[in-house]
Amino acid sequence: MNDMRAFSLTEKTAIVTGALGLIGRNHCAALAEAGATVVIADVEGSPVQEFADELQAEHGMQALGVNLDVTNPDSLQAAKEQILSRFGTIDILVNNAAVNDMVENRSGGAEETSFENYPLDLWRRVMDVNVTGVFLCSQVFGAEMARQGGGSIINIASTYGIVAPDQSLYVRPDGSRLMYKSPVYPASKGAVIAFTRFLAAYWGVSGVRVNTLSPGGVENSQEAWFVENYARRTPLGRMAEPSDYKGALVFLASDASRYMTGANLVVDGGFTAW
Numbered sequence: 001m002n003d004m005r006a007f008s009l010t011e012k013t014a015i016v017t018g019a020l021g022l023i024g025r026n027h028c029a030a031l032a033e034a035g036a037t038v039v040i041a042d043v044e045g046s047p048v049q050e051f052a053d054e055l056q057a058e059h060g061m062q063a064l065g066v067n068l069d070v071t072n073p074d075s076l077q078a079a080k081e082q083i084l085s086r087f088g089t090i091d092i093l094v095n096n097a098a099v100n101d102m103v104e105n106r107s108g109g110a111e112e113t114s115f116e117n118y119p120l121d122l123w124r125r126v127m128d129v130n131v132t133g134v135f136l137c138s139q140v141f142g143a144e145m146a147r148q149g150g151g152s153i154i155n156i157a158s159t160y161g162i163v164a165p166d167q168s169l170y171v172r173p174d175g176s177r178l179m180y181k182s183p184v185y186p187a188s189k190g191a192v193i194a195f196t197r198f199l200a201a202y203w204g205v206s207g208v209r210v211n212t213l214s215p216g217g218v219e220n221s222q223e224a225w226f227v228e229n230y231a232r233r234t235p236l237g238r239m240a241e242p243s244d245y246k247g248a249l250v251f252l253a254s255d256a257s258r259y260m261t262g263a264n265l266v267v268d269g270g271f272t273a274w
């Protein structure tokens with residue numbers, strides 16, 4: 001038996017939340033390249049079916065676009081029924097949807113983004129998507145896996161769920177500060193890592209494996225000084241490309257990781273090594 005066949009995802013159905021995002025599209029492509037049927041799940045009104053059609057045309061597998069809100073149990077139930085009536089099974093769930101205060105979308109300087117001024121409503125909104133969303137999707141889709149007797153859940157966390165944000169990364173060469181990284185993003189990602197361990201222990205007996213994938217920062221049209229700060233802070237000397245996580249994702253999704261649950265696979269160019 002060729003053990004590398006364990007990486008194949010043919011005859012498996014995978015759901016990716018936040019599928020239209022920067023890394024989400026690459027998660028979907030990775031699953032498609034490994035042969036999975038892929039459900040492209042993202043917020044109401046987003047062009048999910050368009051991307052599903054693109055993937056299907058490129059890789060020849062089946063794909064379905066589904067609009068849902070990870071914080072809304074009714075929309076998740078409706079999605080589950082739609083997926084089961086179309087494909088009959090749910091084998092892989094990638095809890096990828098999240099709200100992140102990314103450098104490229106933030107400004108405001110030291111004062112506005114400081115911990116002391118961080119707004120409660122934003123804290124609650126980020127916790128709702130990043131933590132409650134992972135809980136709800138696992139409850140709705142994962143319960144189906146437990147009923148079927150197996151599956152793989154991959155919760156996407158971050159290096160900032162493991163180590164504190166390095167606030168010096170957000171300082172320009174002239175000494176002015178673009179922003180502080182928020183308190184809620186690391187808190188939410190730390191919660192995802194802890195929740196992964198809870199669920200792995202809970203569903204081990206049901207054959208549902210639950211692991212975390214913790215990516216490092218992806219280069220995405222940030223200003224050059226930020227990319228340089230980040231690269232200098234990273235042993236491999238660069239920010240990630242969005243495709244750097246494809247191998248790790250397929251590994252966790254497939255039988256290649258069949259004896260692995262409750263783990264946190266860190267793919268960060270060594271960022272958390274020092």
Ligand SMILES: NC(=O)c1ccc[n+]([C@@H]2O[C@H](COP(=O)([O-])OP(=O)(O)OC[C@H]3O[C@@H](n4cnc5c(N)ncnc54)[C@H](O)[C@@H]3O)[C@@H](O)[C@H]2O)c1
Nearest residue numbers: 018020021022023024069070096097098158215216217218
């Ligand atoms: N980009 C990075 O540098 C980086 C680094 C480490 C970890 N991560 C993590 O990787 C994952 C993907 O990051 P990304 O950079 O691709 O993010 P992104 O912002 O590009 O995409 C996030 C996607 O989630 C969707 N989404 C948001 N709220 C939702 C909701 N309520 N219901 C359904 N979908 C919702 C958005 O529409 C969007 O398509 C996230 O969990 C993020 O925290 C990203």
